[in-house]
Amino acid sequence: MSVDVTTLWQRLAVEAKVVEILEAVPCIAPVPHQLGRPYLTAYQIAIRLDERHPEVAHELGVEIGGRGVGRNFSLASYLGRQLSELVRRDQDGTHPIEGAFLSSQSVTALTYIDAKGNSVESSATGTPYDLSLFRRRQADR
Template structure:
């Protein structure tokens, strides 16, 4: 059984995405905000540090190697691809154009930089999918 299944990671990701702060809570047509894979990894790690421990990975950042952020992004990407519009989470990319630095506050409160800025890779983002309108 995979770590994803054994530790119910999808439920923990859904929980984390469900607690994202919504500033424009007036029913804005954009819907819920996206979280970068790093933001998601930080939120998941704060609530469930056993996942990163089991993976033998840190949350992420420049020079950290394999990370919880990479694991979550990869797993979610595969599930979004195979589940399509029926999967409860959707993904998108934030362009890396003209981004010099993205700095996050890690689970321990210490800042760290994204390892993706200045690379040829876009920055993955995720959010809970909006329910389909009845029709």
Template sequence: MPMSIWEQQAVEAAVLEALGEVHLNNPAGHHFGRPYLSAYQLAIKVNRAHPQIATELGVSVGGAGTGTRTSLAQYLARVLSQRIKQSPDSYPVEGAFLSNEHVDSVAFHDADGASITSSLSQSGFDLSLFRLRDVSPTVNG
């Protein structure tokens, strides 16, 4: 059986690396935990460190105006969502949504400073968010 691009390109390792490098603006130990990244932010970080993944998939990071419905952001969100669903308590990444309610637009900038506007704004679809799962033991006391 041929290996998938996810396996061939070690995409999970690239995702874990990108999520592990998220700058923490709040002091360590904040009760909210680690910050989430949108699928776009994650795709930008993965693409900057591992551009061969998007090349192998034949996609760009994504965004409004790209003229395509497939993107690295969409691919990462879809596969991560599937893996989280299969192992909700043990997969090293957790997901959430940012509601699209009362959102006009959400824009990001890639590693080169080019603007990327979410194609999900005002679409009726919420924006996928991902972060590393907190695996520290909980102490009740």
């Protein structure tokens, strides 16, 4: 990979774009739920980012990702790594993005639909790795 992913993150304001995506996630509950906002996987964020800001994947020279893509580096893996690092560095809980894991135990497949209607199957399911989840931190926490 010839692009500096950290510089690209800053130059294209990827973090602000991701916060926008996370803020736009609808909460289906009719009243605010005690569990808070829904989480998105890195794949869900990658799909929305690629739909709204295709220049990010284009400049990275990657696809959204998924099983069968044939590369270890994808938009989903890039976002997962960058967002995980932001969450890890957030010692005082003030960063606008928070993270969690979905256990991979008993999960054999997660399939997403991209903006073009194509299926994207997570390459992380069926592995010993848990699945990273991210959401917009709630203002009252």
